[in-house]
Amino acid sequence: MSARAGLLFRVLDHVSRRQSKFTFYPVEASLPMGVGMIGDAFRSRFETGRRRILENDWDELSQNIAVQEFFPFLAETRKRINVDVIVGLFAPMLAYTIDNGDNTLSLEWNYFSVGEGREVAISSYGIREYASKAGRPFEAAIAMMTMAQVWSSIYNVGFHEETRGCPFDFCENRDDLVGAIKRMELCAQSLEAIPANERDSVLKCLEAIRDYCR
Numbered sequence: 001m002s003a004r005a006g007l008l009f010r011v012l013d014h015v016s017r018r019q020s021k022f023t024f025y026p027v028e029a030s031l032p033m034g035v036g037m038i039g040d041a042f043r044s045r046f047e048t049g050r051r052r053i054l055e056n057d058w059d060e061l062s063q064n065i066a067v068q069e070f071f072p073f074l075a076e077t078r079k080r081i082n083v084d085v086i087v088g089l090f091a092p093m094l095a096y097t098i099d100n101g102d103n104t105l106s107l108e109w110n111y112f113s114v115g116e117g118r119e120v121a122i123s124s125y126g127i128r129e130y131a132s133k134a135g136r137p138f139e140a141a142i143a144m145m146t147m148a149q150v151w152s153s154i155y156n157v158g159f160h161e162e163t164r165g166c167p168f169d170f171c172e173n174r175d176d177l178v179g180a181i182k183r184m185e186l187c188a189q190s191l192e193a194i195p196a197n198e199r200d201s202v203l204k205c206l207e208a209i210r211d212y213c214r
């Protein structure tokens with residue numbers, strides 16, 4: 001959604017050719033206007049939950065989309081084109097709600113990527129600047145973020161709080177993503193979390209992204 005990443009398929013083609021486990025297909029889809037917008041309607045709905053959001057949080061929140069609203073659409077598209085995982089690329093940051101199970105909702109926001117089942121969302125917000133600081137092409141950074149969330153989806157690999165220059169760095173401090181884009185290597189813990197017979201393909205994907213140049 002409004003994300004420009006024309007060269008992304010160049011790097012993903014490069015990744016597809018370097019191993020046989022993961023193949024990427026571009027899908028162009030149009031969405032109904034207004035889906036996922038965080039405006040007054042979102043706000044009034046959320047404020048029925050009990051967690052308070054401070055007044056100055058709303059400025060930052062307006063740079064986010066409510067990503068869950070897109071997942072049914074992504075799921076439907078994924079089934080129609082018959083792929084294992086579908087990835088939506090978005091220009092804003094990603095916000096989502098968590099049902100606490102006691103009639104309250106928590107809201108998370110400023111995310112780079114979010115996965116729900118086989119549906120994945122990636123945000124390109126700020127990534128040009130981070131990629132440039134890391135000395136890698138923008139599309140290589142997006143490809144790394146995409147792969148991490150795809151692996152999280154299919155292998156159930158978690159993101160870790162510690163910043164290790166690993167694609168699975170959680171990056172509570174968003175600027176930490178620069179280190180992951182720069183180093184782009186799995187830490188021992190994340191590699192261990194990937195099924196043994198899949199590790200070779202996963203490592204080849206990352207190697208292909210690191211090798212990629214325009």
Ligand SMILES: [Zn+2]
Binds near residue numbers: 167168186
């Ligand atoms: Zn890691």
